[in-house]
Ligand SMILES: [Zn+2]
């Protein structure tokens with residue numbers, strides 16, 4: 001995997017894939033960005049031998065395979081293709097997940113209604129009555145209930161929002177997906193890095209978009225926290241889950257590209273990213289990265305993916321996404337750190 005190669009330009013380049021075959025894929029031009037919210041943690045005295053052992057264990061045993069990445073809906077590049085692909089998963093294979101430019105109908109991802117955009121295509125019409133939390137099976141009553149209000153599956157929603165929102169994407173967004181840049185020489189320190197990452201999503205007129213990206217290192221220390229303005233009309237800041245207000249999103253200093261470039265100052269193609277349902281984060285970042293550990297898959301014991309909140313309670317004995325410091329929504333720093341802690345727990349108990 002290690003190759004001596006400087007950061008590439010945005011043109012098509014030859015790379016080696018996991019099977020060692022040559023492949024045409026795209027990467028992104030690196031440009032200098034001002035990084036007001038880019039936090040470099042001072043180098044600490046690492047137990048390098050222990051760290052290297054852990055890195056080797058994770059690299060050898062816990063990364064998702066290429067087939068896993070494809071099956072779980074991660075962005076990937078087919079051999080010879082310059083445009084990324086994202087396959088449907090068992091969860092969304094019956095849904096329309098891609099939109100053509102002329103499509104006016106959308107499916108609301110909160111209340112499941114099909115709705116039409118207003119004539120100028122700018123607004124989602126109609127009140128959105130929904131349950132913030134999907135129904136889960138309740139062992140006491142043996143029925144699926146919504147944890148937000150305790151109502152049974154199929155009963156009227158307990159929350160109302162002004163607009164419907166959707167998580168479908170336009171097909172041409174696939175063309176915007178890039179690969180993580182190559183390592184910069186044999187001894188690029190980024191190659192041995194392991195980072196926890198979490199992104200908060202907001203809803204826009206063009207579908208879901210990233211509103212915040214947070215990265216923590218192996219020690220759970222915050223190394224990068226970026227607020228992102230999607231630069232298209234915002235429908236809903238998704239505050240309950242994103243922890244972001246409309247004002248936070250509109251005043252955010254970064255765009256998707258500058259956010260990604262800040263990430264590329266930390267990682268290269270060999271770095272390991274750890275997240276929970278990481279395919280959503282990578283899709284939102286328009287990024288194909290193939291060395292990943294996904295805690296929603298690593299700890300999966302039934303056909304449904306476990307929530308990060310449930311795993312944190314069960315394996316770490318800690319409560320997240322409820323009593324965090326701002327108490328208005330998920331905190332991506334807390335979620336990213338929890339993913340790292342879960343992986344540490346897994347390594348400690350299985351190797
Ligand atoms: Zn709705």
Ligand SMILES: [Zn+2]
Pocket residue numbers: 130131132133146147148149150151157158159
């Ligand atoms: Zn409810």
